[in-house]
Amino acid sequence: MRTLRTFLLLVIPMVALLAWVGHSRAAMPVVVFQVEDETGQEAARKCHEIWLDEGPRLTAELLPSDSGFAAPDTVTCLILNTPSFQQYFGGSLPDWGVGAAVPSGRTIALDYSRIPAVGRGLREVFLHEMVHALLFQGTAGAWLPTWLHEGAAMLYSGEWRFSDTVSLVLDGSVPDLSRLQGRFPIPQDRADRAYRTSLLAVSRLREGFGEDIVGELVAETKNTGDFPTAFALVTGEELADFQAQFATAMRLKYGWMLFLTRWPGLFVILALVLAVGATRKIMVNRRRMAAMEDDLPPPVWPPEPGGPN
Numbered sequence: 001m002r003t004l005r006t007f008l009l010l011v012i013p014m015v016a017l018l019a020w021v022g023h024s025r026a027a028m029p030v031v032v033f034q035v036e037d038e039t040g041q042e043a044a045r046k047c048h049e050i051w052l053d054e055g056p057r058l059t060a061e062l063l064p065s066d067s068g069f070a071a072p073d074t075v076t077c078l079i080l081n082t083p084s085f086q087q088y089f090g091g092s093l094p095d096w097g098v099g100a101a102v103p104s105g106r107t108i109a110l111d112y113s114r115i116p117a118v119g120r121g122l123r124e125v126f127l128h129e130m131v132h133a134l135l136f137q138g139t140a141g142a143w144l145p146t147w148l149h150e151g152a153a154m155l156y157s158g159e160w161r162f163s164d165t166v167s168l169v170l171d172g173s174v175p176d177l178s179r180l181q182g183r184f185p186i187p188q189d190r191a192d193r194a195y196r197t198s199l200l201a202v203s204r205l206r207e208g209f210g211e212d213i214v215g216e217l218v219a220e221t222k223n224t225g226d227f228p229t230a231f232a233l234v235t236g237e238e239l240a241d242f243q244a245q246f247a248t249a250m251r252l253k254y255g256w257m258l259f260l261t262r263w264p265g266l267f268v269i270l271a272l273v274l275a276v277g278a279t280r281k282i283m284v285n286r287r288r289m290a291a292m293e294d295d296l297p298p299p300v301w302p303p304e305p306g307g308p309n
Contacts, residue, residue, distance in 0.1 A: 028059035029072035040079040067219035085111035105136030127157035151202030
């Protein structure tokens with residue numbers, strides 16, 4: 001049986017490695033890639049370039065230095081093919097999972113061979129797991145609700161698409177955040193709905209409390225060791241109140257879209273359209289008849305000689 005010790009360490013040119021460490025050590029974690037084949041090495045090189053571009057931004061937003069965060073620990077990224085990924089993570093992930101982050105925040109893993117099948121790119125999946133790693137390290141093991149973890153991972157990795165919001169609305173009611181604090185449902189359709197709801201929740205947090213809110217919550221959660229307490233201190237609201245307000249806001253904001261896509265709503269709209277169309281046609285016909293009457297010559301009486309009797 002293969003073990004993680006048999007993986008090959010990705011060889012990065014020494015000059016590039018020194019520049020990377022010198023530029024980022026105080027601002028973002030160094031990522032060490034471990035691979036098991038040549039195809040994995042190419043994926044690792046791409047992730048390395050992605051992290052050079054995005055790492056400073058993500059770390060600054062999630063672990064701001066002015067909040068007292070020390071330099072993050074090194075993160076080991078395992079670039080695995082499907083058999084290896086399933087061997088190590090298959091028992092703890094649904095069969096559609098292609099990425100994993102260990103709760104210590106020091107190890108992530110990618111099933112690089114199956115990533116295209118989930119409709120996301122290597123960039124999005126890698127950054128998604130790195131956001132998890134930063135959140136795990138930032139809270140020093142303190143609990144964060146899953147909706148915050150997953151919503152932040154989707155937002156900061158650039159996975160959001162307008163179609164995600166539309167499909168969530170078309171699926172029906174938006175899941176309650178209080179039910180998305182632990183493990184997400186395993187069936188893919190329900191899990192997708194949970195992910196998209198989490199993204200909307202984190203987006204609403206940023207709209208209501210500023211773009212730095214996630215980093216502030218992470219810092220306060222680390223200080224207090226309790227997310228609900230940290231949430232109240234940072235936002236001035238109780239967590240339960242935010243969750244209830246979010247549910248109300250989603251109904252008000254997207255309820256009309258849901259109404260438009262359900263049969264009763266379509267029937268009502270169709271009836272209104274037909275009624276408006278019929279009324280407009282009657283009005284047009286009346287105007288046309290009136291115009292025709294205006295164009296007729298006035299009648300002559302008595303009739304002219306030789307005219308019709």
